Amino acid sequence: MDTMLPRKTTFLLIGKSVWLELIRRQDLYVCLMMLLLFLIGVFVMRIVGIDSPATGTFILNMGMMLASMCAHLLLIFLAARQFPSEMENRTLYPLLARPIRRSDLVLAKWLAVSLGGILVYTLLLTVVWISVPKLETYHAALLFQSYLLHVLSLLWLSSMAIAFSLFFPRGLAVLLCGIFFFGGGSLRQLISRDLPIRRLLSSYIPDFGMLNLTTRYTDGIDALAAHDLLALVGYGVVMIACFVFAARYAFRGKRL
Amino acid sequence: MAESVIGVHEISVSYGKRGKTVKAVDNISFTVEQGECVGFIGLNGAGKSTTIKTLMGFLFATSGEARVFGLPAGTPSSRSRIGYLPEVALYYPFMKARELLELYGGLSGLPKQKLHEKIPAVLEAVGLGEKSEILLKHFSKGMQQRLGIAQSIIAEPDLFIFDELTSGLDPIGRHTLRSLLKDLKATGKTIFFSSHELTEVEALCDRVLIIHKGRIVRDAKIAELSAESGSKGLEQFFIDLVHDTEATHE
Numbered sequence: 028m029d030t031m032l033p034r035k036t037t038f039l040l041i042g043k044s045v046w047l048e049l050i051r052r053q054d055l056y057v058c059l060m061m062l063l064l065f066l067i068g069v070f071v072m073r074i075v076g077i078d079s080p081a082t083g084t085f086i087l088n089m090g091m092m093l094a095s096m097c098a099h100l101l102l103i104f105l106a107a108r109q110f111p112s113e114m115e116n117r118t119l120y121p122l123l124a125r126p127i128r129r130s131d132l133v134l135a136k137w138l139a140v141s142l143g144g145i146l147v148y149t150l151l152l153t154v155v156w157i158s159v160p161k162l163e164t165y166h167a168a169l170l171f172q173s174y175l176l177h178v179l180s181l182l183w184l185s186s187m188a189i190a191f192s193l194f195f196p197r198g199l200a201v202l203l204c205g206i207f208f209f210g211g212g213s214l215r216q217l218i219s220r221d222l223p224i225r226r227l228l229s230s231y232i233p234d235f236g237m238l239n240l241t242t243r244y245t246d247g248i249d250a251l252a253a254h255d256l257l258a259l260v261g262y263g264v265v266m267i268a269c270f271v272f273a274a275r276y277a278f279r280g281k282r283l
Numbered sequence: 284m285a286e287s288v289i290g291v292h293e294i295s296v297s298y299g300k301r302g303k304t305v306k307a308v309d310n311i312s313f314t315v316e317q318g319e320c321v322g323f324i325g326l327n328g329a330g331k332s333t334t335i336k337t338l339m340g341f342l343f344a345t346s347g348e349a350r351v352f353g354l355p356a357g358t359p360s361s362r363s364r365i366g367y368l369p370e371v372a373l374y375y376p377f378m379k380a381r382e383l384l385e386l387y388g389g390l391s392g393l394p395k396q397k398l399h400e401k402i403p404a405v406l407e408a409v410g411l412g413e414k415s416e417i418l419l420k421h422f423s424k425g426m427q428q429r430l431g432i433a434q435s436i437i438a439e440p441d442l443f444i445f446d447e448l449t450s451g452l453d454p455i456g457r458h459t460l461r462s463l464l465k466d467l468k469a470t471g472k473t474i475f476f477s478s479h480e481l482t483e484v485e486a487l488c489d490r491v492l493i494i495h496k497g498r499i500v501r502d503a504k505i506a507e508l509s510a511e512s513g514s515k516g517l518e519q520f521f522i523d524l525v526h527d528t529e530a531t532h533e
Binding site for chain 1: 298336339340341342343359360363366368369371372373378382385387392
């Protein structure tokens, strides 16, 4: 047993532990309860009768936004507590006493947490999409693009939450993620006013809104052109790479 | 000559930044040989846990070198042959004892089939045979410590490093642990542990390292210390040694 553990084994085992955490803690059930409330609302609306196609679209938009918000919020809390909890409870010690690399542990946690968020989002989105009647025309290709960018957004947010939790206290990490997720776009606009230097600085502020095509989809607008989609995918990938690198860097030299 | 299982050469470990550094470990050297059981004792804050964490790669030495099985301490390859018990850990509350051992055993490289065979036996050995399917949030501190011992022995490593071995254990737990360690020792495993329980150290160890204010102030075989301390016992000997060291420093 004096050889390194295969990466696949590390990723699968860490993934299983994160999965157990996800399904046995309360956060997921809060999301499912929100979904249940939404479904009850839709059920009542369908009995009473949806008066216009625009109302149907509004409900669909609300449901898809709810699915997105629940998955992202769940992910922030799940990702931001991974390393701080391990350190507080000292479970990081027996974990790192195994023949695994620190950088692999960061990658394994990030992938596992992200996968959990993606699965939750997929489940919520599917239930919402099936339950709401489609009274207007929407573009299927844009739904696929929206889903793809949401997956990127979830991967990005989990990498950000993990990185922040390794640099700052957990509460601050959650707060910063919340600020960037909900207000990144507004913050960018606020800073980019007037001076070119401010415009340049603002481009470094994470803007998750760029990866959210929900309203575009429910407004019935056409799918994105290939080069626009690629640009957004590229933006997401660069952001993910930056935060994963930062998390690995922070944890590599951390004194435990 | 065979390489020592643990070889610590003039390591120092400091904490803090910007001129406010505290030297937790100050230029210490020692070795632990194959098959030895070595007790590491000292007051709170003496540097025991810091030394152990450096051996595991959780902390980094500011100078000097530590090696485990001839490899730089803290590398994944050196850790693959160590069973480590941290000083009081609260294991994942959302997991069951079996699942926890599957995680740690798997990460130690044990195949699934072997794990399924070993887990009941290991849990039985630490007195948790009936608790394998209970969530850890329902475990007491003592049960958590027993589970900690179980995770450290699951992969049958060659070297055991225990930080505060008997912390949180009741008398029966201590008795079980003592038997377990004697069995491990009988099979030729190397054991290095810190403890405040000097009777435990006296009963189990071949050799004792005494650390005080970050420095090793005594490295001797138990037989030598027993002869030296006479009827005083190890505890009184330790207290006298600490007082003498303090007086010398003053």
